[in-house]
Amino acid sequence: MSVTIDITGLPEERVLFTPSPLAELNAMLHVLAEPAHHPALHGWAAGTTTRIPPELAERLSEADFLWRSSRADFLAPGLPGGTLAEELDAIDRIDDELYVRGALITTCGSARFSRRLGSPLTDPAANERARDLATARGPRQAAFADRLLADPPAVRALVRRMLEDCHAVFFADAWQRVLPDLAADARRKADLHARHGLAEAIAAVSPAVALEEDGGRRRIVIDKLQDSTTSGTDGGGVTFIPTVFGRPHLLVVHARGWRPVLQYPVAEAGPAEPVSLALVQQRLEALAHPIRLRLARTIARGPHTTGELAAAWQLSAPEVSRHLAVLRKAGLLITERRGRYMLYQLDLSGSARLGSDFLEAVLR
Known part of the structure; x- marks a missing residue:
């Protein structure tokens, strides 16, 4: 499975390698919401959590809809600005329809929902489906979705203020620490692109990303959980954004109406812990089935119900339950x-014992 970005005929200068303060803040917020995804950042997450005032922590919890399981598309800007304020101003120029669709992406299933049905702002069926999906995530997410669908401008203003408050409380200091590394990595990739071509620059981004050229067609192919195709030519280009806090995730924004963006990690994994051969064998056998591996990649990003998993992968609920039982027996x-x-x-934590390559693959 992969996300494919068609770049046939795209001028080379339309491929950008550049840091983004908003995308890095998005990655930090995901670390705070899902610290188990980022064991190397447990110390930072714990320390930052103690610095966040209770009132801001409450607002972040209510809005983690935007960055916990998936990321709202507008949090990964296609044309990054030099400051967080510039990028927030660009979000303010997005119309309510694009903003709401981006904000309602929480799982692969909801991404498919957003393409199939009409606007959740005007279509009753789409509105009801959005509320159902949010309710399955939890009461805070349901309340957020209710407010978003009822009054998008008010929620947009609330989210902007919340991100600005994050900048004041913890982001500004962290951004200054990581910006030199991000800028240096972006320069290295841009130099590879200029001197040796796009294929070599993309190969340096991640082993999960490749440039395919066939019969005059050029495509960027990224190993991801879903099969999707988008166009960098129609979107005006493709943007690669380095991240320190995003590791091990390989974030791809590829929804219709957005310039394709790939946020890739620059940090390296730590070594995997040793485990018994019997446990490794049991877990590998549990994950050997392709359906169970798909389910594992889905639930690695966040908790899901049996019904959600069945809808996402077009399976029956009993079939999903049987596969989950095998994963549960393996302690996964x-x-x-x-x-x-x-x-x-x-x-x-248990999955990480299989090795960093596996963990990166399921969280990609």
Whole structure:
């Protein structure tokens, strides 16, 4: 499975390698929401959490809809600015329709929903579906979606103020620390592009990204959970954004109406911890089935119900339950009851024992 970006005929200068303060803030917020995805950043996450005032922490919890399981498209700008304020001004120029669709992306299933149905602002069926998906995520997400669909301008203003408050509390200091590394990495990739061509620059981004050229066609192919195709030519170009806090995720914004963006990690993984051969064998056998591997990649990003997994992969609920039972027996699942929903999530600490390559693959 892969995301394919068609760049046939795209001028070379339309491929950018550049840092983005907003994208890095987005990555930091994801670390705070999902620290288990980022074991190397546990110290930073714990220290930062203690600095955040309770009122801001409450607002971040209510809005983690935007960056926990998936990322709102507008948080990865196609044309990054020099400052966070410039990038927030650019978000303000996005119309409500694009903003709301971007904000409602929480899982692969909801991404498919947003393309199939009409506008959740005007189509009752799409509106109801958006509210159902948010309710399955939890009461805070449901409340956020209700407010967003009822009054987009008010929520947009609230989100901007929240991001500005994050800048004041913790982002400004962290950004100054990582900006030299991000700028240096972007310069190295741009230099490879200029001197040796796009294929070599892309190969340096990640082994999960490749440039394919065939019969005059050029495509950037990224190993991801879903099969999707978009056009860099129609979007005006492609942007590669380095990240320190985003590792191990390989974030791709490829929705219709957005310039394709790929946020790639510059940090390296730590070594995997040793485990018993019997445990490794049991977990590898559990993950050997292609459907179970798909389910694992889905629930690695956040908790899902059986119904959500069945809808996302066009399976029956009993079939999903059988596969989840195998993963649970191998000690790879975390379960949580939230109201009438039972949520399933991949145990990332246990999965990490299989090795950093596996962890990066499921979180890509």
